[in-house]
Amino acid sequence: MIDFIARRLIAIIPVLAVVAVFVFLMLRLTPGDPAAVIAGDNATSDQIADIRNKLGLDEPIWSQFAIWIGNVLQGNFGESFFFKKTVAELIAQRVEPTLALAVCTLLFAVSISVPIGVMAAYRQGSLLDRAVMGFSVLGFSVPGFVIGYCLIYVFAIELGWLPVQGYVRIGVNFWQFLERMILPSLTLSVGFVALISRITRASVLEVLNEDYIRTARAKGLSNRVVLMRHALRNAAVPILTVIGLGIAILIGGAVVTESVFGLPGLGRLTVEAVLSRDFPTIQTVILLFSVVYVVINLLIDISYTLFDPRIRY
Amino acid sequence: MSTETKRPVLEVRNLSVALPKGGDRVHAVEKVSFTVNPGEIVCLVGESGSGKSVIAFTVMGLLAKALKPTSGEILLEGENILTADESRLRELRCTRMSMIFQEPMTALNPVMTCGEQIDEVLNTHTNLDAATRKAKIIAILDRVKLPEPERIYASFPHQLSGGQRQRIMIAMALVLDPVLLIADEPTTALDVTTQAEILKLVAELQAGQGTGVLFITHDFGVVAEIAHRVAVLRWGELVEMGPTEQILSRPVQAYTKMLISSVPSITPLHRGVRRDGKTVLRTEKLGKIYTGNAFFQKARVVKAAVDVDLDIRRGETLGIVGESGSGKSTVARCIARLIDPSEGKIYLGDTEIATMSARKLRPHRRRVQIVFQDPYRSMNPRITVGDFIIEGPMNFGLGREEAMARARKLMETVRLDPNALDRFPHQFSGGQRQRICIARALAMEPELLIADEAVSALDVSVQKQVLELLDEIRVRLNLAVLFITHDLRVAAQICDYVAVMSKGRVVEYGSAEQVFGSPKAEYTKALFAAAPGRHWDFGKFAA
Numbered sequence: 001m002i003d004f005i006a007r008r009l010i011a012i013i014p015v016l017a018v019v020a021v022f023v024f025l026m027l028r029l030t031p032g033d034p035a036a037v038i039a040g041d042n043a044t045s046d047q048i049a050d051i052r053n054k055l056g057l058d059e060p061i062w063s064q065f066a067i068w069i070g071n072v073l074q075g076n077f078g079e080s081f082f083f084k085k086t087v088a089e090l091i092a093q094r095v096e097p098t099l100a101l102a103v104c105t106l107l108f109a110v111s112i113s114v115p116i117g118v119m120a121a122y123r124q125g126s127l128l129d130r131a132v133m134g135f136s137v138l139g140f141s142v143p144g145f146v147i148g149y150c151l152i153y154v155f156a157i158e159l160g161w162l163p164v165q166g167y168v169r170i171g172v173n174f175w176q177f178l179e180r181m182i183l184p185s186l187t188l189s190v191g192f193v194a195l196i197s198r199i200t201r202a203s204v205l206e207v208l209n210e211d212y213i214r215t216a217r218a219k220g221l222s223n224r225v226v227l228m229r230h231a232l233r234n235a236a237v238p239i240l241t242v243i244g245l246g247i248a249i250l251i252g253g254a255v256v257t258e259s260v261f262g263l264p265g266l267g268r269l270t271v272e273a274v275l276s277r278d279f280p281t282i283q284t285v286i287l288l289f290s291v292v293y294v295v296i297n298l299l300i301d302i303s304y305t306l307f308d309p310r311i312r313y
Numbered sequence: 314m315s316t317e318t319k320r321p322v323l324e325v326r327n328l329s330v331a332l333p334k335g336g337d338r339v340h341a342v343e344k345v346s347f348t349v350n351p352g353e354i355v356c357l358v359g360e361s362g363s364g365k366s367v368i369a370f371t372v373m374g375l376l377a378k379a380l381k382p383t384s385g386e387i388l389l390e391g392e393n394i395l396t397a398d399e400s401r402l403r404e405l406r407c408t409r410m411s412m413i414f415q416e417p418m419t420a421l422n423p424v425m426t427c428g429e430q431i432d433e434v435l436n437t438h439t440n441l442d443a444a445t446r447k448a449k450i451i452a453i454l455d456r457v458k459l460p461e462p463e464r465i466y467a468s469f470p471h472q473l474s475g476g477q478r479q480r481i482m483i484a485m486a487l488v489l490d491p492v493l494l495i496a497d498e499p500t501t502a503l504d505v506t507t508q509a510e511i512l513k514l515v516a517e518l519q520a521g522q523g524t525g526v527l528f529i530t531h532d533f534g535v536v537a538e539i540a541h542r543v544a545v546l547r548w549g550e551l552v553e554m555g556p557t558e559q560i561l562s563r564p565v566q567a568y569t570k571m572l573i574s575s576v577p578s579i580t581p582l583h584r585g586v587r588r589d590g591k592t593v594l595r596t597e598k599l600g601k602i603y604t605g606n607a608f609f610q611k612a613r614v615v616k617a618a619v620d621v622d623l624d625i626r627r628g629e630t631l632g633i634v635g636e637s638g639s640g641k642s643t644v645a646r647c648i649a650r651l652i653d654p655s656e657g658k659i660y661l662g663d664t665e666i667a668t669m670s671a672r673k674l675r676p677h678r679r680r681v682q683i684v685f686q687d688p689y690r691s692m693n694p695r696i697t698v699g700d701f702i703i704e705g706p707m708n709f710g711l712g713r714e715e716a717m718a719r720a721r722k723l724m725e726t727v728r729l730d731p732n733a734l735d736r737f738p739h740q741f742s743g744g745q746r747q748r749i750c751i752a753r754a755l756a757m758e759p760e761l762l763i764a765d766e767a768v769s770a771l772d773v774s775v776q777k778q779v780l781e782l783l784d785e786i787r788v789r790l791n792l793a794v795l796f797i798t799h800d801l802r803v804a805a806q807i808c809d810y811v812a813v814m815s816k817g818r819v820v821e822y823g824s825a826e827q828v829f830g831s832p833k834a835e836y837t838k839a840l841f842a843a844a845p846g847r848h849w850d851f852g853k854f855a856a
Contacts, residue, residue: 211414212422215422218375218406219407220405220437221403221433222437309471310471
């Protein structure tokens, strides 16, 4: 097990190296000059050159990269071009809304999608099954911002049950925090629910054909016990895998959802940073996202052992 | 056994089960009647598709939804099961009637401990407290002769062997002393020595408790070993029923006669002295070692084959006999270079191929061809039989026309209609598919034909035909054949020479007559002693 974790943690290094090079080059090779953005519309070319010089952007690309990587390895992620803060501070400020959104979405999505997936499998071909399948096609195909605006229109504007936008820190007022989390996490979970319920259904269906399900029935167990105790636990591994992969969707979706609901999180920070060509911030946020993604998938792999005793690392 | 005074535990009267529309026949089971008395073992024997498992599942109420009982009754101690509702059936399962299945490897839930799985039965059907339940489980684990019941209780199925898992299934089935035990091919997936132990255990337990057993099998050796009475089924109908001795030695119906005559004898045929044919294949100290990769720990090493020396001449069949994990298939795969041997030499004629590079090996690939075990999965379902046969020769430069002509000829050789070359695999039966696989192998004009358990998945009557075909082809083409099997009876009938393998090593090697007639190695003796029905000489009846 320790062997496995060590190997997987070591494997993060090349992943991050590739991500770092890729992000760095992409930013440098796409048009758009951060110095011009900072200097504003009325700046002279001298002013812009001055800013470029200050930011170190007139160095050759390879030397910019070496300086950046050197700093990152020492734990220094640089200073934002735009927000006049270190990137580390900036991220620390913005991390809470995104984390809250991700956790709420996950809880919400899993608690809805797994039961409906199981029921759809159990009643394969029934109205419920077809409804779940139909919903999942819809959930995949409707973009997040459309769902977001629809929900805002119905629940915030027409019914007035929930606030339209904004964020309250969890430490400030928990109920207001929760109120403002409902619509964003609902929006973000739609695609997720579609994905997980579908995979749960497929996975449980497959397990229901296994010999040990027949054995369980031959023991005189009730359908509920057969389904929940014998089928679901055996179906868990593929479901967990998809939840892990789904984190990537979550990260992408957070960018849109945070913008729609005005949450000051990392997703919106990314959008702002990209629009203003804030290189250090973009680079760091993307590195952070890749670390999160790899680590979560490592945790998922480890969690397999809780569900399936045959899996040992 | 005097059972006349007691009421039968199971009475099946006039049972018919309908197949869904569009099947190859209307009924899976048609008007079948039989009884099982207390303390009696009744064997249902039949080939695949005979409806024997359908009867078992109908009794348990576990039929697939597509199958519907249409007439008759099934009385369990006088209570009609066909009219019982689902909750009554659940009450009866595992308390009055229990079932054990063919595949012990998959019949247990892999994510629950064995103890928990037996505990579920007690928890569902009794009001016993946890301590009593545990004591009862340990007692039944002890009764099915599992070592260290406490450890087994806490073990997961994958930590146990196939035989041990089948014991767990038996323990689970018998923990509440049911009156009826249904055993659906419970030893088919097990090695012959394990099979002998399980059969003995079932017989002991049912005699002790007076349980009635409905035992389903396709193997007449098992029937001879365990049954009190036998019912022979064919296409869902009961052909013949009677006491074991009577059915096996004086069958009345033509079908029964044919079935029993098809059982290969365990006494080898006299094949004559060794001809001085050219040596086609010789291995020298052939070995295959599997090593697991580990980063920090010591790597795991499995020696699948060690120091294997074999040779086969033209026109001879060499059999490799052994239980699962003995390394027999590993050796076959090394010889065909489907896997790379880790040690030793393989001479194909004069060419050493064990260490040859893949590129240099290519022209030699033609010379060794394999027929695999499962004819249902070794053919690509989406290409026609003709394309399946000619793909190899065309790969080696033969034109399509010539290859097709060869395929037509080969179809005749394996006694299939040459006009069937444009059909797809699913349009053929298992036996026919295996013939096609043989034709495919022969199309390459090999020097050595490897048959890896090539008849193990076939019914006994079909098996007999395929064995005869293989032998005929061997003689006609003066072919060298390497025949891998776990079935001693089959080996006795087809092999000139036999190598017995155990734990990766050849423990005995000699002519079939010598190995079967006067085995020297302890392991070989144990293997023969375990063969079911070895004392029974299955007669050859004129049909």
